[in-house]
Amino acid sequence: MQKILIVEDDVSVSGMVQALLEEEGYQVSTVPSAEKAKEILNTEKPELALVDIILPGQGGMDLILELHTAYPDLKVVLTSGKIDMNKSTFKVLAHQFGVISILPKPFTVEELLETVRDALAS
Numbered sequence: 001m002q003k004i005l006i007v008e009d010d011v012s013v014s015g016m017v018q019a020l021l022e023e024e025g026y027q028v029s030t031v032p033s034a035e036k037a038k039e040i041l042n043t044e045k046p047e048l049a050l051v052d053i054i055l056p057g058q059g060g061m062d063l064i065l066e067l068h069t070a071y072p073d074l075k076v077v078l079t080s081g082k083i084d085m086n087k088s089t090f091k092v093l094a095h096q097f098g099v100i101s102i103l104p105k106p107f108t109v110e111e112l113l114e115t116v117r118d119a120l121a122s
Contacts, residue, residue, distance in 0.1 A: 005028075006049075008032065034058035048119055075119045080105060
């Protein structure tokens with residue numbers, strides 16, 4: 001069973017995403033902050049992390065920089081509803097640090113599942 005870590009401070013979003021992914025057969029953990037994500041990564045070995053770019057405390061971009069160094073095999077999908085993630089400089093920077101895909105919020109169930117499947121298959 002493939003493991004996925006959701007790093008999302010909005011409980012309604014993380015709960016919905018967790019339920020959808022568990023229905024698809026994934027093992028899912030959710031955490032509300034970068035600090036909690038690092039604690040989980042020390043004990044669990046997820047194949048994929050869905051990381052919101054805006055988090056309390058340490059932000060999502062800082063977290064993915066750390067993840068890229070500490071866990072080079074971890075696949076990362078970046079999510080956000082607050083910034084324009086279609087800007088080419090942002091996309092280039094994100095991909096340089098291991099982000100496989102960028103998933104803007106709001107997203108559909110189909111977009112979520114397709115992004116997760118594609119990321120895990122890459």
